[in-house]
Structure formats: C-alpha cells, structure tokens
Amino acid sequence: MKRLSMAMCGLIAAAPALAQESSDPIKLTLHDWSGQLITTTLMGEVLEEAGYNVEYVQADYIAQFAGLKTGDLHVAMEIWETTGREAMDEATGTGNVVNLGSTGMNAIEEWWYPAYMKEVCPGLPDWQALNDCAQEFATPETAPLGRYLGGPVTWGGFDDERVEALEMDFEVVHAGTDAALFAELESAYQRQAPIVMWVYAPHWAPSKYDGEFVEFPPYSAECYEDPSVGINPDAAYDCGKPRGPIWKVAWSGVAEKWPGAAKAIENFTITNEDMGAMVAEVDLEGKSVEDTVAAWMADNKDTWMGWIAK
Amino acid sequence: MTVRRIGSGGLFWLGLFAATWALSAYSFQIYKALDARWVIRFPKGWQLPLERRISDFLDWLVDSASFYFFSFKDLTRAIAAVIEAPYQFLRNLLIEGFVSGQGDSAVQIAPSLSWIAVIVTIAAIAHYARDIWLATLVGLCFLYLAVFGQWDSAMITLASVLIAVPIGAAGGLMLGIAAFRVPLVERILRPVLDLMQTVPVFAYLVPILILFGFGPVAALVATVIYAMPPMVRITIVSLRAVPPEIAEAGRMAGCTRRQMMWKVLVPAATPSLMVGVNQVIMLTLNMVIIASMIGAGGLGFDVLSSLRRLDIGGGIEAGLAIVVMAIALDRASQAFADRTMRHAPGGNILQRHPWTGTVVLVIAATLILGRFLPAVQSYPEALTVTTGPVWSQAMEWINVNFFDTFEAIKTFILQWLLLPVKKFFAGIPWAWGIIATGLAAWRVGGWRLGLLAALLMGFIAANGLWAKAMVTIYLCGVSVFLATLIGIPLGIWAAERPGAGRVILGIMDTLQTLPSFVYLIPVVMLFRVGDFSAMVAVILYALAPAVRYAAHGLRAVPPELIEAGLVSGCTRRQLLWRIKLPLATPHLLLGLNQTIMLALSMLVITALVGTRDLGQEVYIALTKANAGQGIVAGLAVAFIAITADRILSALAEGQRRRLGLT
Numbered sequence: 001m002k003r004l005s006m007a008m009c010g011l012i013a014a015a016p017a018l019a020q021e022s023s024d025p026i027k028l029t030l031h032d033w034s035g036q037l038i039t040t041t042l043m044g045e046v047l048e049e050a051g052y053n054v055e056y057v058q059a060d061y062i063a064q065f066a067g068l069k070t071g072d073l074h075v076a077m078e079i080w081e082t083t084g085r086e087a088m089d090e091a092t093g094t095g096n097v098v099n100l101g102s103t104g105m106n107a108i109e110e111w112w113y114p115a116y117m118k119e120v121c122p123g124l125p126d127w128q129a130l131n132d133c134a135q136e137f138a139t140p141e142t143a144p145l146g147r148y149l150g151g152p153v154t155w156g157g158f159d160d161e162r163v164e165a166l167e168m169d170f171e172v173v174h175a176g177t178d179a180a181l182f183a184e185l186e187s188a189y190q191r192q193a194p195i196v197m198w199v200y201a202p203h204w205a206p207s208k209y210d211g212e213f214v215e216f217p218p219y220s221a222e223c224y225e226d227p228s229v230g231i232n233p234d235a236a237y238d239c240g241k242p243r244g245p246i247w248k249v250a251w252s253g254v255a256e257k258w259p260g261a262a263k264a265i266e267n268f269t270i271t272n273e274d275m276g277a278m279v280a281e282v283d284l285e286g287k288s289v290e291d292t293v294a295a296w297m298a299d300n301k302d303t304w305m306g307w308i309a310k
Numbered sequence: 311m312t313v314r315r316i317g318s319g320g321l322f323w324l325g326l327f328a329a330t331w332a333l334s335a336y337s338f339q340i341y342k343a344l345d346a347r348w349v350i351r352f353p354k355g356w357q358l359p360l361e362r363r364i365s366d367f368l369d370w371l372v373d374s375a376s377f378y379f380f381s382f383k384d385l386t387r388a389i390a391a392v393i394e395a396p397y398q399f400l401r402n403l404l405i406e407g408f409v410s411g412q413g414d415s416a417v418q419i420a421p422s423l424s425w426i427a428v429i430v431t432i433a434a435i436a437h438y439a440r441d442i443w444l445a446t447l448v449g450l451c452f453l454y455l456a457v458f459g460q461w462d463s464a465m466i467t468l469a470s471v472l473i474a475v476p477i478g479a480a481g482g483l484m485l486g487i488a489a490f491r492v493p494l495v496e497r498i499l500r501p502v503l504d505l506m507q508t509v510p511v512f513a514y515l516v517p518i519l520i521l522f523g524f525g526p527v528a529a530l531v532a533t534v535i536y537a538m539p540p541m542v543r544i545t546i547v548s549l550r551a552v553p554p555e556i557a558e559a560g561r562m563a564g565c566t567r568r569q570m571m572w573k574v575l576v577p578a579a580t581p582s583l584m585v586g587v588n589q590v591i592m593l594t595l596n597m598v599i600i601a602s603m604i605g606a607g608g609l610g611f612d613v614l615s616s617l618r619r620l621d622i623g624g625g626i627e628a629g630l631a632i633v634v635m636a637i638a639l640d641r642a643s644q645a646f647a648d649r650t651m652r653h654a655p656g657g658n659i660l661q662r663h664p665w666t667g668t669v670v671l672v673i674a675a676t677l678i679l680g681r682f683l684p685a686v687q688s689y690p691e692a693l694t695v696t697t698g699p700v701w702s703q704a705m706e707w708i709n710v711n712f713f714d715t716f717e718a719i720k721t722f723i724l725q726w727l728l729l730p731v732k733k734f735f736a737g738i739p740w741a742w743g744i745i746a747t748g749l750a751a752w753r754v755g756g757w758r759l760g761l762l763a764a765l766l767m768g769f770i771a772a773n774g775l776w777a778k779a780m781v782t783i784y785l786c787g788v789s790v791f792l793a794t795l796i797g798i799p800l801g802i803w804a805a806e807r808p809g810a811g812r813v814i815l816g817i818m819d820t821l822q823t824l825p826s827f828v829y830l831i832p833v834v835m836l837f838r839v840g841d842f843s844a845m846v847a848v849i850l851y852a853l854a855p856a857v858r859y860a861a862h863g864l865r866a867v868p869p870e871l872i873e874a875g876l877v878s879g880c881t882r883r884q885l886l887w888r889i890k891l892p893l894a895t896p897h898l899l900l901g902l903n904q905t906i907m908l909a910l911s912m913l914v915i916t917a918l919v920g921t922r923d924l925g926q927e928v929y930i931a932l933t934k935a936n937a938g939q940g941i942v943a944g945l946a947v948a949f950i951a952i953t954a955d956r957i958l959s960a961l962a963e964g965q966r967r968r969l970g971l972t
Contacts, residue, residue, distance in 0.1 A: 033618060057525060058611055060603045062933045066516060067524025087935060140721045141840065149839060152920065153930065175839045176920035176929075179618050179831055186620050187835035190706050191713055204619070283619060 022257045025055035027074045029064050033178075034282045034289065035202050035275055039077045039103065041293045042304075043268055050308040052261050062087050069096040071251045075265060081244025082107045082200065083155050088249060098252050100262070102245035104269030105202060109157065110241055111148065111214035112199035112206070114185075116192050125215045127166065130196065134169035137194050142171040149184055149197035150174045157198065158224075158237045165235035166216075170196075185209060202275045204283035216240030260308070267307035322753055330746050334737035349739050357774045365938030372520050386521040393473065394527050400469040404428065405462055424676035424687045425456050428465070431673070432638070434665040439645035451638035459694035460609065460631040467608035467635065470601065471594050474530050478537045478590040483583070485538075486545020487571065496546065503539040508907065508951040510914040511536055511600050512928045513944025516937045519604060529601035537593035541586040548582030549575055584647030591643055592823065595636045599825045609635075610825065617831045622705050623698025629828035636823040705832055716836050728788060728841055735784040740776040744768050747953065755960030762956065766949035775924065775946045782923040783950060785841060785916075786909045789848035793905050797853050798898065801860025802886070811861060818854040826851050826915050834919050844916035852908040859901025863894030893969060899962035906954045910947055924950075 026047060028040050044054040057073060065087050067073035079088050091097035113124065120136050123129025137146030148170045150159045159172045175181040181198065182205055188195035189209050199205055199213070216239055222229040223239040230238035248265055255262040278296060281287045297304060333340070341349040375382035402408045407422040423431075433449035455464040489496035511532055518535075522528040552575050560574035576583070602610030609632050616624030680687030738746075744767045752760025770779045804811035830847050837843040867890050875889045891898075917925035924947050931940030 058602070058607050059524060062935060063515065063519060063604055064524065065935055066519040070520065070523065072524040087933075090935070139838070140717075141724065153926070173839055174920050176916070176918040176926070179620070180834045180839055180919040182620055183831045183834040184838055187709050187713075187838075190709050193713075 021052075021260060023053060024257070025053040026254070026258060026261055027055045027057050027072075029059040029067075029073050029076045030056050031059065031061050031064075031078070034204060035279045036078045037289045038275065038278050038282065038293060039270070041289050042270070042296065043075070043077055043265060045293055045297060046268075046304045046307060047261055047264060049304075050260065050264060052258060065091040065097065068249065068251050069094055071096070071253050073251065074254050075100075075248070075250045077248055077268075078103065079247045079249050080107045081247065082109050082157075082242075084247075085244075088247065091249070096252050097249055098255070100248040100250050100266045102269070103248055105246045105272050105275055106243050107200060107202075107246055108213070108243050109151075109198060109200035110216070111196055112211055113196045113214065114189055114192075114209055114211040117194060117196070117211075120194065125212045127168075127214050127216045130214055131166075131168045131170075137170070137196055142173070145169050145171040146196070148172050149181065149195065151181060151198040151200075152176055152178070155198075157241060159198070161235070161237040162216075165230075165232045165238035167232070202272055202279060204279050207276065207280045208284060219243070264308045326746060326749060330738060330742065331734065333739055333742045334734050337737050337739045340739075349741070352740050352771050352774055352776055354774070356772065358772045360773055361936075361938040361942050363938070364941050365936065368517050368520070368937045383521060387523060390522045390527045390531075393477070393530055397469060397473045397526060397530065400472055401466065404469050405465040421677065421680060421687060423673065424680050425461055425689045426686060427669075427673045427676045429453060429456070431669050432642075434669045436638075436642050436645065437665055439642055444641060444645055448638045448642055451634045454634050455631055456689040457693070457695055458627060458631065459691070459696060460612070460628060461689055463607070463609045463612050463628065464631055464635060466606075467595075467598055467610065467632070470526060470530055470533070470598075470606055470608065471591065471635075471639070474533045474537065474594045475587070475590050477530075478534045478594065479541055479587045481534065482538045482541025482586065482590065483545050483576075486542045486549065487576075489542065489546050490549045499542065503542055504952050504955075505945075505948050506535055507539045508910065508948035509941075509944040510911065510925070510928050510947055511597070512914050512932045513940040513947075515600075515604060515932055516935050516940060520937075524604070526601075526606045529597075529604050529606035532604070533594050533597040533601055536597055537590045540589040540593070544582060544586035544589070545579075548579040548586075551582065552578045581647050584643065588640060588643045588647065591639050592636060595632060595639070595823060596825075598632060599827055613825050613827055617827055620831070621698065621702070622832060623696075623701035625828050625831065626701045627696065627698055629824050632825060633820055633823045637819075705835065709835055713836065720837055720842050724842055728845070731788055732781070732784050732841070735780040735787075736777070738780060740771040743776070743780075744771060751953070751957050751960075754957050754964070759956055759960060763953045766953050769949060770946045773942050773946065775927065775943060778922065778924050778927055778943075779946055779950060781921070782910075782913060782925070782947065785844060785921060785923055786848070786906065786913060786950075789845050789852060789909050790902070790905050792845070793849045793852045793909070794856050794902060796849070797856025797901070797905070798860045800853075801857040801901075802864060804857065804861040805864035806886075814857060815861070818857050821850055822854045826912060827918075830915065830919060839920045841921060843919050844913075844921045847916055847919070848909050848912045851912045852905045855904035855908060856901050859897050859904065860894070863897025863901070864890050866897065867893045895969070896962045896966045899958055899965065903955055903958040903962075906958070907951055910951045913947070 028044050030037055030040055040056065044056060047054050057067075059067060059073060059076075061084065064073055064076055068076060069091055088097075088099065092099055111127075111130070113130070117136075118124050121129055121133035123132070134146035135144060137148070138144060139147045141147070146169055148159065148163070150172045151157055151174070153174050162168075163170050163172055175184070175198075185195060185197060185199075185205065187193075196214070199211075217223070217231060219240045219242045220229070221242075224236055224242075227234055227236045230236075232238040248268065250262065250265060254265075274296070278292050281292045282289055337350050341347060347353075371382055373383075377385075380388075403423055405422050407418055408420045409418050429449050429452045432452055433445040436448040437445035455461050485495075485499060489499050514535070515528075515532060518528050518532050522531050556574060556578050557570075560570050565574060598606070598608060598610035599613055600610075602608060602614055609628050612628035613625050613632070616622075616628060676686050684690070744764050747767045748760045748764030751763035770776060800814055804814040826847060829850055830843075833843050833846050833850075837846060871889055871893065872885065875885050880888065913921070913923060913925035914928055915925070917923070917929040920926075924943050927943035928940055928947070931937075931943060
C-alpha cells in the first residue's frame with residue numbers, strides 16, 4: 001500500500017513531463033561491484049517511480065563507452081574520476097556522451113595497511129613510519145626493498161614516481177585486476193601477514209578488513225606538476241593522491257528523449273556515508289541489493305522526491 | 311660415439327643457441343661499445359604507424375562507410391537484429407516468459423518453460439540420440455543446475471549456446487564446403503582461420519561492440535568468431551576423407567553437383583562433422599566468461615561477480631555449473647555423432663513417438679500446474695543446496711597452513727628457472743631475434759618457412775612490441791615446458807593403465823571447461839601477484855592437450871609392432887622407450903603444438919593478474935577502447951602462435967617421414 005501511494009506521488013509529480021517523453025526503456029548499465037549496483041538500482045527505482053520504463057544492462061566498466069556513444073546504452077551511474085577519467089574524456093570529446101555531474105560521492109584511493117601492522121610499525125599511519133619498517137614488507141622477489149602492491153597499470157596512480165620522489169624503500173608490484181588485488185589482501189589478512197597495498201573507497205574492503213590509509217603529504221595540483229613544490233625539490237609526485245568525485249554520464253540523446261529523466265539523473269546525489277552503509281549491508285550482511293535500496297528509499301523519501309520534482 | 315651422434319644437425323642447433331646466448335648476455339655491452347642504442351631498442355622512427363591506421367580505418371568504417379542505400383553500420387546492425395530475435399525468443403521461452411508492453415505496463419502473456427519441462431525435454435533429446443542411460447545422465451546434470459541454485463543463469467547461458475552453436479556450425483559447414491570445392495577459397499581461408507583462432511578475443515571486442523551494438527548480440531558474434539574455425543577445418547578434412555567408392559556411386563547414379571554435395575558427401579561425412587559441432591559447443595562454453603564482460607549475463611557473469619567479491623565458493627559453484635552443462639551438451643552431441651539408424655516402431659502416434667508425447671504432456675501439465683504451484687514453475691529457493699562456504703573455508707585452511715611451503719617451492723622455481731630464462735629472452739637483441747627465428751625455421755622447414763618466420767617476427771619488432779613479445783615467449787615457453795614435463799608422464803600413465811586413464815582424462819576435461827578465472831583467484835591468494843601465478847594458471851589450462859595427445863599417441867601404436875617387440879624379448883621399459891615413444895613422436899609434437907596454442911590464448915587472461923606481456927597490451931587496449939592498439943598486439947600474439955605452429959608441424963612431418971608412417 002505504501003509503495004503504491006509512493007508510486008502515485010511519483011506519477012503525479014512527473015505527469016506533465018511525461019506527456020511528450022518517450023516510453024522506450026532507459027537503459028542503465030550494471031557493473032560488477034556492489035556499490036555501483038546499489039547506485040544504479042536506486043536511480044532506476046526512482047525513475048520508475050517517476051513513470052519511466054527502465055532496463056538494466058550488464059556491461060563492462062570501460063567497454064560500456066562504446067555503447068554509450070552509439071546510444072545502445074543510455075546511463076552509467078558511476079564513472080570514477082580516479083579510474084575512468086581517460087575513457088570518459090575520450091567519450092565526451094566525441095559529443096555523443098555527456099557528463100551529468102557528480103554523484104556526490106568522493107573516491108578515495110591511497111596506500112592502505114591492515115590494523116595489525118600498527119603493532120609492527122609504531123607511528124603509522126604516517127608515511128615516514130611506514131618507510132622506516134619497509135623491510136617488514138619485503139618478499140624474496142623484492143628484498144631488501146618492501147613490497148607495495150599497486151593497482152592495475154591501467155589505473156595510473158603514479159606510485160612508481162611517488163616511491164622515487166619520496167625516496168621510499170619500496171618496490172611497486174602491479175596487480176592485473178581489482179579481483180587479484182583483493183585476493184592478495186584476503187590471503188594476507190587470513191594469515192595476519194604484512195601487506196601494504198592500493199585500496200579505494202567506497203568499496204567493501206575497508207569495511208570488511210580493519211585497517212587505515214597511509215597519510216602522505218597532502219595532495220595539491222602543484223605538487224603533481226611542479227617538481228620544486230613539496231618535500232623533494234627535484235621531483236613531482238612527492239605527495240598523496242588526489243581524491244575526486246564519482247561522475248554520472250549519459251548518452252547525449254537522453255536529454256532530448258527523456259528530458260525529465262535527464263533532470264532527475266542530474267539531481268541525484270548521495271553521500272559516502274550512506275553508500276558505505278548500504279555496501280556493507282549488501283556485502284557483509286548478505287542483504288539483497290533491492291531490499292537495501294527499498295529500505296533507503298523508505299527512509300529518505302523527501303530526498304529522492306526532490307530529484308524528480310519539477 | 312657421442313661425437314657421431316651430434317653430427318651436422320646438432321652442430322647447427324648448438325651454434326645457433328650459443329650465438330643467441332652470447333648476444334643476449336652481452337647485448338648491453340655491445341650497445342655501450344658501439345654506442346648503438348638500436349641494438350637493444352627498436353628505433354622509434356622506424357615504427358610502423360599501423361596502430362593509428364587501423365583505428366582510423368575502423369572509425370571510417372563505423373562513421374562513414376556506406377554502400378549506395380545504407381551504411382556499413384546499418385548492415386551490421388541489421389545482422390544484429392536478425393540474431394537478436396531468435397535469441398530473445400529463446401530467453402523468453404527458457405526463463406523470462408513472454409510479456410507484451412514494457413516496464414511497469416508489461417503484461418505476461420505466457421510463462422517460460424518450467425524447470426521440469428526443460429529437464430524432461432533435454433532428457434528426451436538425449437534418449438533420441440542414444441539410450442536411457444544418456445538420458446539419465448543429461449537429466450541429472452540439469453537437475454544439478456536446479457538444485458544448486460544456478461538455474462536462472464544457466465538458462466541464459468543455454469539460450470546463447472543454442473544460438474551461437476547453430477550459427478557457428480552452419481557457417482563453418484558452408485565455409486568448409488566452399489573451401490572444399492574451390493581451392494582458391496581454401497588458400498585464402500587458411501590464414502584467416504589461423505588468425506581467428508589465435509588473435510585473442512579481447513583484441514577485437516571493441517570493434518565488435520561498436521558495429522553490433524552493446525549487449526548479448528555482440529557477445530554472440532565474438533563467440534561465433536572464436537568457435538567457428540575448427541568446424542571449417544573439420545568440414546574440409548572430413549569431406550576429403552569420404553571414400554572414393556561412395557563418391558563414385560553418387561556419380562554413377564547421375565547426381566548433380568548439388569545432389570552430390572548434400573545427398574552423398576555431407577551425409578557420408580556426418581559422423582566426422584558432428585565432431586566439429588562438438589568442438590563448437592565446447593569453445594562456445596569456453597567463451598561464456600568473456601562474453602559476460604560485454605553483456606551476455608548468465609553463468610559467466612556469476613563467476614566474474616562472485617570472484618570480484620572474493621566469494622571463492624560462489625565462483626567455483628558457478629564455474630562447476632558451466633562444467634556440468636558442458637558435460638551434458640558434450641555427451642549428447644557425441645551421441646549424435648555416432649548415432650545409428652533404427653527402425654521406426656509401429657503403432658499409433660503416441661506409441662511411435664513415446665518421448666515426443668511425454669514432452670508435450672509434461673510441458674502442458676507444468677504450464678497449467680505452474681499457475682497454482684509456484685514450485686512447479688521454478689525450482690523452490692528453499693530447496694537449493696550450496697557448497698560455497700565449504701570451498702571458502704578449505705581455501706582459508708590451505709592458505710593459513712601451507713602458505714610457507716608454497717612460498718618455498720615458488721622461490722626455488724623463480725630463482726632457478728623463471729628468472730634465468732626471462733633474462734635470456736629479454737636480452738636477445740631484436741635484429742638477431744628475427745634472424746635466429748628465420749634460421750631455425752629454415753633449418754626445419756625450408757627457405758619459405760624461414761622467410762615467413764622472419765617476416766612475422768619482423769612485424770612484431772616493427773610495431774615496437776619486441777620487449778613485450780619476448781616476455782610473452784618466455785612465460786609461455788616456461789609454462790609449456792613444465793606442462794609437457796608433467797603432461798607426458800600423465801599421458802603415458804593414462805595409456806598404460808586404462809583405469810587411471812579414465813580418471814586423469816576426466817580431470818583434464820574439467821580443467822579445460824572450468825573457466826580459468828575460477829582458479830586464477832585462488833592461485834593469486836597462494837602465490838601472490840606476479841609471473842609465477844600466471845605460470846601456474848597457464849600450466850593448469852594448457853596441460854590437457856599434452857596429456858591427451860600422449861595417451862592417444864601411445865594407444866595408436868600399431869599392435870604388430872608391439873607384438874614384434876615382445877617377441878624379440880623387450881622388457882616393459884624397453885617397449886615403452888624404444889618402440890612406443892619414438893612411434894608416438896608425431897602425436898607428442900602435435901600435443902606440444904596444441905599446448906603452445908592454449909598457453910598463448912591463456913596469456914590474455916593472465917594479464918588480469920598482472921603480467922607485463924602482449925596479453926597486458928591487449929588488455930590495456932581494451933580498457934582504453936583503443937581498437938588499433940588491441941588489434942596490433944593481438945596480431946603479434948597470433949604471429950608468435952603461427953610461427954610456433956608451422957615450425958612444429960614441419961618437425962612432426964619430418965619425424966613421420968623418417969618413421970615411414972605416411
């Protein structure tokens with residue numbers, strides 16, 4: 001009954017806009033991490049409340065741009081500044097894909113260590129303290145240097161440059177995929193073995209494993225561009241990583257075909273905290289994505305009603 | 311004695327190796343001494359602009375290529391629509407049910423087939439193909455899917471298999487027939503087939519997505535491209551193998567060209583053709599993971615997403631479901647291959663077609679009952695079983711208790727095998743690498759082969775991929791070496807002891823159909839990111855042909871020769887080393903050839919755990935949607951494969967001639 005009345009509200013709110021809008025389904029892309037499934041399902045549910053037809057399509061994070069450019073796919077809800085920037089710029093450059101603004105969530109990515117390492121390396125999370133016990137992280141392949149497990153080379157991140165610039169006793173080893181990265185963490189965590197690696201948030205890992213991000217000298221654009229700025233006067237990248245928004249992008253035809261929906265997608269925002277809580281519910285407590293989203297929608301009715309209101 | 315043994319052939323190989331080794335070890339010094347950087351790095355200025363050309367060509371193809379009335383893209387989109395219609399129908403039939411309208415306003419017209427109906431239908435088909443035992447096996451396989459909660463995903467995968475296999479089989483048959491009739495077509499087709507089989511799928515995924523649109527159809531097209539080549543090859547071979555008497559009989563009966571083909575040759579070749587269909591099915595199932603990355607959904611997607619969550623148990627379960635489905639489809643299609651004609655029983659329609667009757671009855675009954683009893687329509691969730699937690703706990707136990715042991719083994723192999731070999735290959739100056747490959751190929755197969763090999767290697771260097779190609783060869787070489795070392799003894803064991811053989815070959819089949827992603831993640835957990843993990847994964851995948859061909863080769867040794875050996879008083883050991891193994895060499899070489907092919911195809915997957923080879927180049931190109939880069943790197947992989955294939959085939963041919971087997 002409650003759902004029904006909610007649907008009615010949605011219908012009334014969106015009714016004028018619907019008059020000239022297409023009834024074709026809006027295709028939203030689903031990837032393979034829970035946070036994105038939640039964001040997308042939430043957007044889809046809200047659009048359905050507003051009277052649109054919605055279809056979910058499973059697609060690869062980067063490969064989806066080929067579909068967004070041609071209009072085979074319509075909306076991608078999470079393009080991370082930190083990992084998707086290049087592909088997004090290329091796509092928006094063609095004019096067939098538009099950036100619909102930030103989701104309100106901020107991507108963090110940085111060196112990370114499990115909490116039990118604090119006993120071994122007193123002084124963490126400071127990066128100098130980490131450097132002082134680099135040999136704790138050494139493996140046969142990297143000895144005498146410590147081993148830092150970086151993200152896939154395609155993610156960028158300038159970790160090799162950072163190690164150089166800050167004169168750290170670490171060797172950077174790149175994982176090939178996200179799955180491989182966290183497989184190592186799971187393995188090390190089970191054995192309480194030393195590990196320092198690339199972790200990003202919002203993600204389930206920081207909530208499943210107890211640990212902290214390393215604190216580097218704070219990021220600034222000058223630090224990346226100008227060697228003289230920062231601790232090392234002769235090198236750039238002598239600071240931490242930037243934190244950036246997670247963007248929403250859409251096929252450029254969405255605004256003409258479904259102007260009201262395009263507005264609603266632009267209005268969509270959610271905080272890191274809300275998202276983190278929902279990701280934890282799904283990944284750690286085993287609740288379904290649909291139930292989690294429905295619960296959030298019931299609690300935050302005013303918020304999402306605001307997105308679809310005129 | 312030993313001096314005579316080495317001879318001129320031995321001297322050639324020894325010299326070639328010594329020269330390569332010296333140049334590899336001192337390449338850096340040579341570069342410093344001559345101040346010629348080109349010795350170790352291919353000069354940037356000489357690089358071919360191929361990458362950009364291909365990208366530009368594809369842009370043109372998509373954006374502006376047109377025939378008079380429609381553009382190229384319209385054509386591919388029309389093809390996509392033609393494939394999509396039956397695919398959607400099957401999806402509706404198997405899992406989604408038929409609805410009219412879209413979204414909220416959709417009304418269900420008819421439900422999908424119930425799980426009971428699907429199982430009965432598939433069992434009936436198996437019974438038609440052979441007997442009640444096969445029907446039971448296939449029925450149990452599908453029941454497994456329902457009981458383990460994989461039904462919905464499995465039906466989506468089944469729908470794509472049911473579309474991809476007929477297209478791949480029919481297309482392969484047509485191409486094969488064309489090549490059989492027109493020699494020119496065969497000459498053109500040959501290199502194309504080689505490329506289709508060896509260029510990694512990731513390399514052409516981007517252009518396919520652009521041309522065919524995003525979603526299951528693009529995945530189906532990629533699957534068909536990958537799965538079709540064996541069908542073409544088998545068609546050509548089996549049409550040639552039709553006994554001349556049969557063809558003669560057809561000619562005497564006054565057949566036209568068309569009748570000759572469809573009424574005489576194709577029916578006579580059907581049993582071998584069905585082997586091709588079987589291959590198409592297996593390769594299609596191999597592709598489900600990659601297909602799921604571009605929107606095919608199904609079991610492949612379940613594997614990917616559970617492994618991303620590190621839900622190892624979930625990944626293994628979904629992976630095993632693919633294996634189970636492969637077993638069911640494989641056995642059924644093999645049964646069709648050697649089905650013999652049977653007399654039709656008499657009686658009325660129901661008596662004549664007991665299975666068809668049952669199937670129709672069951673479908674109708676479950677359709678009606680399903681309205682009132684949901685459990686009839688879809689398998690009740692409460693009754694599903696999961697073994698997921700067991701797998702995850704087992705993994706944790708192994709990890710905690712045996713990590714140090716694994717670490718020790720790993721360090722040993724790294725130090726004594728992987729690193730020295732890597733250093734050797736990485737040091738080879740590109741110019742000498744090209745010459746050495748050419749010389750080796752010339753020695754084995756004549757100047758044509760030598761020239762081809764040198765040209766293919768030259769292409770790799772000219773595109774600035776030499777260093778990555780060397781890493782590829784090193785990783786692949788070491789893995790193939792170890793796979794052969796493990797595989798051939800297993801194969802011998804399997805051939806000598808039929809009981810053990812059944813178990814070993816069964817495990818090999820499972821390893822090949824189980825998506826490699828399933829064991830990639832546990833391997834990373836135990837061995838960490840790096841070359842060693844990649845090597846373990848490649849060995850696991852590429853082991854099967856080494857075992858299978860060794861077993862097959864030993865079994866195929868003519869019994870007269872074994873008899874002769876026994877009569878002259880050979881011991882078991884002598885029999886194996888002096889008679890069976892030398893005679894099986896051509897088979898062993900063929901197995902080696904296949905092992906190399908599989909290892910190369912696996913390298914693209916191992917890029918996912920962080921190797922720095924051509925596979926990674928292809929993967930980076932995919933993530934950046936750079937079609938040109940992907941295709942060039944894919945071609946480089948293919949050229950390494952083709953060079954290895956030609957050299958080994960020439961070796962096998964020479965060996966066969968020496969043994970007088972042809």
